[in-house]
Amino acid sequence: MPELLDFQDAFVAALGGERSALSPWLAPDAGEAGLSVYRNTIAKGCVDALAANFPTVLSMVGEDWFRAAAALFAREAPPTGATLLDYGKDFPAWLERFPPAQDLPYLVGVAHLDRLWTEALFAAEAAALTAGALAALPPEALAETRLALHPSVRFAAFDAGLPSLWSSARAGHDGLELSDQAEALLCVRAHGAVRHRVIGEAETEFLRACREGQTTAQAAERVLTAHPAADLAPLFAGLIADGVFLDIDR
Amino acid sequence: MITAGLGLKPQHYDEALTCDAEGLWFEVHPENYMSAGGPRLAALEAIRERRPLSLHGVGLSLAADADPDREHLAALKRLVDRFEPFVVSEHLAWSTHRGQHQPDLLPFPRTHAALARIAANVGRMQDALGRKVLIENPSLYLPLTGHDLDEVDFLKALVAQTGCGLLVDVNNVFVSASNLGYRAETYLDALPAEAIGEIHLAGHAPDEGGSDLLIDTHGAPVAEPVWTLYRRLIDRIGPRPTLIERDDDIPDFATLMAERDRAAAMLEPVLEKAHA
Known part of the structure; x- marks a missing residue:
């Protein structure tokens, strides 16, 4: 039944900015706003989950820095399962490579310790x-x-x-x-x-x-x-x- | 008697445990309890000893062109076995795609082919759990073309083909009707009463991005027009377990209980009528 999968492929491409992929399914009155709602909800879900799992990182860098970094991480490493309790296993390693984190020498270690705490919790x-x-x-x-x-x-x-x-x-x-x-x-x-x-x-x-x-x-x-x-x-x-x-x- | 319930949040565990409201029940997203162990599961167990519980899935992705994830389904089954919920529900939406999970409830063209796939997925879910599930109508934000069926006909067909029931989210109907330009009353009036096993009420908000869209935020009190639609629905179909959902900007327990009590009070005369 390829048509549903085709649609999913096109929708995910459109979420990533390639709106034209979805044009066969878009009604003439479909504006950009609808896709943005889905995009924002997905980003918020990932970022909120990371904020819950890395509270010490969040407290050290502040809300704006954290949310911007977490949104970038989520685009590069989206969740692979529906349970976000565990999301962010690779976030500490990602921060190590994230250029703006280079000025914050403790951050990667702090992220690692937040992760240990979360693993103990669940x-x-x-x-x-x-x-x-x-x-x-x-x-x-x-x-x-x-x-x-x-x-x-x-x-x-x-x-x-x-x-x-x-x-x-x-x-x-x-x-x-x-x-x-x-x-x-x-x-x-x-x-x-x-x-x-x-x-x-x-x-x-x-x-x-x-x-x-x-x-x-x-x-x-x-x-x-x-x-x-x-x-x-x-x-x-x-x-x-x-x-x-x-x-x-x- | 199960009347009006509340979405259970971790910050309210203690009050949920001691609250003595008659008919109160709780609902959780099973995805938030799919861990090997931990204090959340312990708290849920304590609350479940005193209250009926509903498991409302958000991640099984029944409208994906793929079988439901086996591990996810097995984890859900473990929770169902452990907590013996009175209702298990999921959404008419997808979130998984080629191994990745988008934490949202995404739309699809309601074609006959999609119906066949989704009916098969609902069937797999019901077979794995060994019970009937309820399927919830989604909030929609994007006008798509290529539908073979309107949403009510699609849901009716799903009920007919799988034996599933429906969870009617009145706020989602209001939001989708506003966003896609149809009448919420017409939609609600066309739903098959006998299939409806639960009702959801939640708050919405205008799009902060500046469009005319309404967003199903679960971050505000239930809006007055949604209460009006709720009244219309229960007057027609009779009493159903009704949930106040709040997942963002969460107020204190008493504030949520006040909304929950309003739903319970609206159910009361309908219950009396049903039992007369």
Whole structure:
């Protein structure tokens, strides 16, 4: 039934500015305004979705800059599905190539962290490992356990203080300064809402080891080798409290 | 008794959960809940325990010259199974095209060939969900040529061929009639009463671009002429679950409930008459 597809092809071409493609179907009284309405609605849908998913980027660059950039991104990378909850996976990488963003050195990292937060928000539900469940394990069993990360866990490490900067911006503070302290951001949604906190290199190393399927003993050794001053007990207790580990099958 | 309902917005979850209005129900776009998990799904579950729910799809693209997306349909089916809505609806429009999604409800020439394709797509949707769905009339902005059927005849044929029902958006009728130059009353009077399973009411606005077009913004209170058309419709067809839709410039819950209560009050005498 090519005629409906032909029409769709022509309509999409007309949305892109090639109005003549649609002329076989346009009534004589069809002005430019009707197509503009569709064009604007589509752009607004994409831009609103990006604004919802990148609120910290929006707060840093302002409404006008954000909406102009988001509209350009949407034209180059339209959504591929009807669920816009997830739209903008490639927006951070696109900003990295976007010339006006070159003057805003933190922006790409901030976009990346917004994306991590959104992924944590919509990740699958699962029961998190509690301190109580862990305490029930014999110590030798704990050492040999491979703790899996909760499906909502997202973390990313930076060689400067971008996570602190992002956290401040996300909390609505201005006057942001970037420290040169290496940091990581952890996002997790084990107890209803997404929680995020800035973590250090030792915690990041522990999470990486767990993600790679190592046992608790191996993860601890790896942390202590790289960071001999790390205090493992509070580090581990903090991660448990955040709910970063999946409950253990018993 | 299901009377007048509200489009459910995340900022109103708490009030929606505690509101005790009689006959109140809620509607959501399933696309906003197609995630693996998260607090929105949890909130919807809590509200669904207390209220009837309708799933109103905006993204299945039934009027595309392509089969409905399998993953999308499977995700919709999971939501239908989980939330057991009393109505599932979609639009007489398309949004997908060669792997890309345009987040809008786009028009098409209502040809016999389009009817065959769309009827097949509605059939696929109903088969996948194992239930009847309602199809909503679109807002139109562009006068097209090449139609074989007018919109009411097209909808009637769709009902006859698929067994689907209709969701009548009175604001869309008003907006399309104004934009394309026909009488909204004539259109509404010609709709088959027995096929109509739900009614939508929403606000519109003049085109900020300066044209004479009205835009179905869902960003304003329901306009008085739309209330008048609503009265005309329910006087003819009888009571139907009626939704106040608001998706932009969203006011507080109480303001939306006042509009919803107006629809409920208009339904009341019609309900009494229907049960007399």
